[in-house]
Amino acid sequence: MKYFAGIDIGSTAIKVALVDESEELVGHRISASGSMFYKYAKQSLKELLEEFSIDEKDLVYIVATGYGRKLFKEADENISEITANAIGARAAAKGKCEIKTIINIGGQDSKAISLDSDGNVVNFAMNDRCAAGTGKFLDVVAMNLELEVDELGDYHFRSKGTPLAINSTCAVFAESEIIGLLGNDNSVEDIVAGVHYSIAKRIVKLVKRVGIKENIYFDGGPALNAGLVYAIENELSKEIFIPEFPQITTAYGAAILAQESYGYEKEEE
């Protein structure tokens, strides 16, 4: 059996996905990017192979993506995260629904991608302002509220009052807004809901730039936050599709591409 790997080296996390000859996801691994992307990426791949007892010889093709992709010299090919994301999203939703729009919130950026019915990227938009409304932003919020990031979703649904808006587009100013709201005895739940809706509004503006076509797919770490998902759905007034493993869509797309590229190369030979 031959295996193919996609490695997505992001600003915050390194995601590795492994597929087999039939493009089925065999396994995946998520680790922090830390300071030495290259070293950690290699280590992560090695651990993944060990976990599934796959011989390194059977790993025949690697595609790297993400903004650190050029640092991973062993890759047979590298590709932009936009293309990889599109391929991964279509594949992850295969048999469930056809994806035409992708929302991706990463550690330090957010994207909206529009696809045609063949899955080609026709348009995309990225946030033009710093880290506001990204995963990093949620980290900062959680820290200010003395919560863990994965608690934010539950807090959202416990909000009884009106969500409190965070108007600043800058993570630093937003921090002081949150502190101000806390100081005025507002409930943490309402602040969390407000943060989610503020991000959601910003994301919806981004999606509107590329056009909203159903179905809509949402990936990246923040897609694990059910409160944020619900906020985006409400702002869009549309349901969105959340994959089983939202963090690895792009790596999965890269792995599928690895399998396809390997096929072409074999044909050429």
Next chain:
Amino acid sequence: MINKTRKHKLESPKQKHNRHKATEAIMILDKMKHDFKEPPKAMKYFYDLFERVHCKNEPLHSDKVKVGTMCIQVPSEIIYALDAVPLRLCNGFYTNDEIGSDFLPSKACPLVKATIGEFVSNNFSDKPDLIVSPTTCDQKAKSGAIIEDLGFSVYDMEFPRTKESHESREYWRRSVRKFTKDLSADLGKKITKKRLKKSVMQVGYAQHLYHKLNVLRKNIKSPILGIDMFLVTNAFFFDKIDKWIEAVDVLIKECEQRVEDEYDCAHKRSPRIVYTGSPPIFPNLKIPLLIEQADAIIVADETCSSNRMFNDMVSVDEWFVNDMIDGIADRYLKGCTCPIFTKNEDRKRRIIDLVKEYKADGVVYQAFAGCQVYEMEQRSVLEAMEKEGIPIIYLESDYSPSHLGQLTTRIEAFVESLKNRKRKAK
């Protein structure tokens, strides 16, 4: 459904609109309640009122016919006399501004866009049965037709664009007489001497209370902040008039006590500001808020959402229906200082008078980007102030929550310059 196991149902368009409005409303109320020294206790009525109406969409006038007014120029005395309730529909929500943007040019006035947006969303706490749209500024005059297309019943009330001439006075008086006749026929209610006198007296009493409260701000230690004052006058847009009168009465007593106790709701060196320009309408009170957060205090204003609504009272020679109607008409034309008029010396005079009477240190002139007449009149007002040696700053803004940083910097610098002037004058 994509996710078969969903736990939380998606919001309906109305729920979403309500949430957007509630968030905007609660954010400003939160700041008003907490960012300053203790507000008067009687302000609680107004904070609660805005929360009830804007966060909970609570209707106040279910049992009455509601006449929506698109501008300050529609005589509320006549509406009350016909047993209906006037509801001023000029809107201050950014979320409505965004909705209305699809219906108007991108450079249109945010107030007009927001008002249209409220009609598009059709999500009123008190839905008006009839809309009266005076032909005041171009954008308002034209929005009547847009609102009619949305399925509302709209009455155009003709309004002149000059105010000095005899012809314009006659023209407007005729317009008000016609409005009275038409509304009376429409509502199937007869206007009587007794009813009209009663409503003139009642609105007049509300105006009297406004003045009584307002003059307390002449004290060097003002008992109430400008932003709270804006909330009180904004409430007059939609509150039950008798409830409003009761609440203001209580507020006056408390403020009088504060004056006696020499309580200062600002600080010793806080510059005193006269606010003029496009109307601050809840929840778009961001400029007044920024001014007072920068440690200045608004002691008087010249805007149609506040002072102009109360300033001039109806003056009647004889208490006959026709005389009262003419008196009412005059109040709305002659007293008005809106920049839609060809010449507008009255407005400059009023600002200067306010600065002198209320011992103000400077003037903030704010125009909505897209509110052409205020933008155009800015130059002549600035010149007039300069001649008088009154410091003035001109700001352009809209309803969006961004650009707050730049506005803050400009306002803070202006306030500081006023503080320096004060210090040097000593």
